[in-house]
Amino acid sequence: MYVIVIGGGKVGYYLARDLLERGDEVLLVEKDAVRADWLTTQLGSIVMNGDGDEMSFLSTTGIERADFVIAATGDDEDNLVALQIAKKHFNVPHTIARVNNPNNIRIFKILGVDEAISATELLLQAMEQKIPDDDEEPPEQPKIARE
Amino acid sequence: MNVVIVGCGRVGARLSLQFVREGADVTIIDQNAAAFARLGNNFAGNALVGNGIDEDMLRRAGIEEADVFVAVTEGDNRNIMACQMAQHIFNVPRVICKINDPVRNEVYMKLGLKTFCPTIVGADTIHAMIEKD
Numbered sequence: 494m495y496v497i498v499i500g501g502g503k504v505g506y507y508l509a510r511d512l513l514e515r516g517d518e519v520l521l522v523e524k525d526a527v528r529a530d531w532l533t534t535q536l537g538s539i540v541m542n543g544d545g546d547e548m549s550f551l552s553t554t555g556i557e558r559a560d561f562v563i564a565a566t567g568d569d570e571d572n573l574v575a576l577q578i579a580k581k582h583f584n585v586p587h588t589i590a591r592v593n594n595p596n597n598i599r600i601f602k603i604l605g606v607d608e609a610i611s612a613t614e615l616l617l618q619a620m621e622q623k624i625p626d627d628d629e630e631p632p633e634q635p636k637i638a639r640e
Numbered sequence: 641m642n643v644v645i646v647g648c649g650r651v652g653a654r655l656s657l658q659f660v661r662e663g664a665d666v667t668i669i670d671q672n673a674a675a676f677a678r679l680g681n682n683f684a685g686n687a688l689v690g691n692g693i694d695e696d697m698l699r700r701a702g703i704e705e706a707d708v709f710v711a712v713t714e715g716d717n718r719n720i721m722a723c724q725m726a727q728h729i730f731n732v733p734r735v736i737c738k739i740n741d742p743v744r745n746e747v748y749m750k751l752g753l754k755t756f757c758p759t760i761v762g763a764d765t766i767h768a769m770i771e772k773d
Contacts, residue, residue, distance in 0.1 A: 547741075568717075570693055570717035573721050574717040574721070581751060594694060596695045600695075600728065
């Protein structure tokens with residue numbers, strides 16, 4: 494599987510590393526040249542320095558044959574535009590976005606991004622699963638057998 | 641007429657003042673309060689400090705009653721996202737988006753956004769001026 498990851502911050506870096514370990518073909522795109530050099534020392538030649546929302550650059554990445562494009566930068570507007578271009582212009586079958594502001598999940602979905610994932614929302618969901626509902630009966634206390 | 645403008649740079653400020661002069665209700669948003677200095681001392685519209693791609697912020701700016709929405713920040717992607725929110729979430733009747741990159745401009749024009757590209761307009765203007773001489 495060919496996966497393009499846009500944004501080599503912490504999220505993009507660990508994702509690319511794990512995908513490589515899984516045996517996928519990975520390309521990690523990083524805008525900042527200094528960061529891209531560092532990523533190359535860690536991950537090898539799978540890193541490209543460039544703008545993940547620039548069409549002329551994207552067309553040099555083999556995006557036409559990508560199975561997944563994942564936008565993982567810290568800026569929702571950049572993730573959205575990169576994935577809209579991937580989807581609408583290059584017909585990439587699967588697009589996944591990191592969404593920083595959880596309110597933005599809605600607009601990502603409306604505009605055709607396949608999956609929109611917010612860490613904030615996942616954390617909230619994990620918390621909610623631990624908080625009992627007010628209406629719910631409190632769980633029965635285990636009875637201690639008396640002698 | 642209710643107008644919401646995102647980005648108080650030179651274009652945003654000038655446009656706001658123009659609309660206010662014509663009697664429109666204008667709300668302008670910018671992340672940087674210092675940008676509002678461009679509006680002068682007696683600006684008769686609303687100036688809000690905040691993020692133009694945040695739904696709650698846009699609601700506070702009155703986007704639900706807006707007739708016109710314009711995004712003219714220095715970030716193409718920011719403008720594109722704000723305008724698509726205005727169009728697809730808030731159904732603002734007239735939405736205009738500034739996109740500096742001509743290639744991106746063409747992509748989003750095709751996707752149904754009303755766009756304006758200062759790069760193309762600027763180059764064409766200069767070219768026409770030289771041809772005329």
